[in-house]
Amino acid sequence: EYCDASTKSCENEIETADSKKLIFYDVNPPEGFNLRRDVYMRFAIMISEAQKRGKSNWELVLPPWYNLYHWKTDRRTQTPWSQFFDLKALQSFAPVVEMHEVFSRSKKKTLEIDTLYVLENFEDAFENGVFEEKWEVLGECSYDGQFWGYKNITAKEVLCVKFQGKNSKLWELVSLHPHNTKIMFAHGEIPLHDTYGTKTYWDCRKSMKFNSNLVKIAKKYISKYLNCDSDQCKTYLSVHWRRQDFARSRGNDVPSITGTVKQIHKALKKLPNTKKVFIATDASMSELNNLEKELSSLGYEIHFFLPSSKMIEEFGDGGIAIIDQIICSHAVHFIGTHESTFTFRIQEEREILGFDSSTTFNRLCPDTGRCERMSKWTIVN
Ligand SMILES: C[C@@H]1O[C@H](OP(=O)(O)OP(=O)(O)OC[C@H]2O[C@@H](n3cnc4c(=O)[nH]c(N)nc43)[C@H](O)[C@@H]2O)[C@@H](O)[C@H](O)[C@@H]1O
Numbered sequence: 001e002y003c004d005a006s007t008k009s010c011e012n013e014i015e016t017a018d019s020k021k022l023i024f025y026d027v028n029p030p031e032g033f034n035l036r037r038d039v040y041m042r043f044a045i046m047i048s049e050a051q052k053r054g055k056s057n058w059e060l061v062l063p064p065w066y067n068l069y070h071w072k073t074d075r076r077t078q079t080p081w082s083q084f085f086d087l088k089a090l091q092s093f094a095p096v097v098e099m100h101e102v103f104s105r106s107k108k109k110t111l112e113i114d115t116l117y118v119l120e121n122f123e124d125a126f127e128n129g130v131f132e133e134k135w136e137v138l139g140e141c142s143y144d145g146q147f148w149g150y151k152n153i154t155a156k157e158v159l160c161v162k163f164q165g166k167n168s169k170l171w172e173l174v175s176l177h178p179h180n181t182k183i184m185f186a187h188g189e190i191p192l193h194d195t196y197g198t199k200t201y202w203d204c205r206k207s208m209k210f211n212s213n214l215v216k217i218a219k220k221y222i223s224k225y226l227n228c229d230s231d232q233c234k235t236y237l238s239v240h241w242r243r244q245d246f247a248r249s250r251g252n253d254v255p256s257i258t259g260t261v262k263q264i265h266k267a268l269k270k271l272p273n274t275k276k277v278f279i280a281t282d283a284s285m286s287e288l289n290n291l292e293k294e295l296s297s298l299g300y301e302i303h304f305f306l307p308s309s310k311m312i313e314e315f316g317d318g319g320i321a322i323i324d325q326i327i328c329s330h331a332v333h334f335i336g337t338h339e340s341t342f343t344f345r346i347q348e349e350r351e352i353l354g355f356d357s358s359t360t361f362n363r364l365c366p367d368t369g370r371c372e373r374m375s376k377w378t379i380v381n
Helices: 004-012 033-052 087-093 099-105 167-174 199-207 212-226 244-249 257-269 285-296 309-329 341-353
Strands: 021-025 058-062 096-098 111-120 134-140 153-164 182-186 236-241 276-281 301-303 333-335
Touching: 021 033, 033 058, 033 087, 033 167, 033 199, 033 341, 058 099, 087 096, 087 199, 096 099, 134 167, 153 167, 167 182, 199 341, 212 309, 236 257, 236 309, 236 341, 257 285, 257 333, 276 285, 276 309, 285 301, 309 341, 333 341
Parallel strands: 021 058, 021 182, 058 096, 111 153, 111 182, 236 276, 236 333, 276 301
Antiparallel strands: 134 153
């Protein structure tokens, strides 16, 4: 039961059928797109599970994509989730609503959050040697976030809370203020998955279908350049080649360009009928050209998705990233980058598409030293 720590307030919780209550969250600014997708799942599962238990009038507000550190285009506009995902599909799993919808429902031009909980970690997660789920309200404090760039959002009360535990434990904080209708959690990345890897987890993951325009563009590309019109393509191998900060500071995890070529060559030798390689990457053009040159000299045909500036303007860096992910997800064999959430999301997509996991959980290894195997997070249907 959710409210074990404060049963009294739970019993008093006011739920009127016609009044929707809203849960908002934001995420630590430096976190990237693909970790944020995982944080969404934790909240969506929290709300959907509560709905099953009769807490039916809570909705989750989808935090607009704003000012993402890695994205160069459109940083200062609030991008709705529908630009990247199929909203109806998300709503088939959990009651979620876009921020612009929250504004358009209300007659007011401003939005006031009743209580904003600023979550922070306990200094020692394993106090006395045990990991215990717990929270502690520290008192009023100030919010150092940006409300997704909206100047017209404020909070009546801001409380700092040390928090350690699963998302569902946040209901205990919610129940401290039974009359509140708008509650926000800052640092939504701190609470943990309730049901990592379970059927519920995968049901939620499956509901994260991409925006159909992005799917269309990716499929057209696959058909035209990679000669495949089915979901599982035998015609190409795909690689997520994470560079930038990974290449600069994770030399023990990622290979050099020549090391990358060697590993792709080795994988392709096992696929005698496959000569095409699709590379998804955040590498610079010069790195990519070098990789292409080396692979071409071995007789392979290299492809990467080069969006026009109009396309970048229309879909943003996030949209282009998704197109790369879709193309990677349909390949006969996939090789990803160690500990990249961008890679993890492709692997999940391939699990959903039904690929054998041996074609999916492969990684690029460093040129020298240990190369740990990737954990296999296989689908539960
Ligand atoms: C270690 C952590 O790794 C995290 O990155 P990691 O999990 O790879 O995954 P993301 O956080 O999604 O990657 C950051 C961004 O880099 C771009 N990007 C990376 N790979 C590709 C690609 O193959 N194609 C395209 N189009 N874009 C790519 C994309 O904009 C993505 O949102 C970082 O966000 C954290 O800041 C931290 O550095």
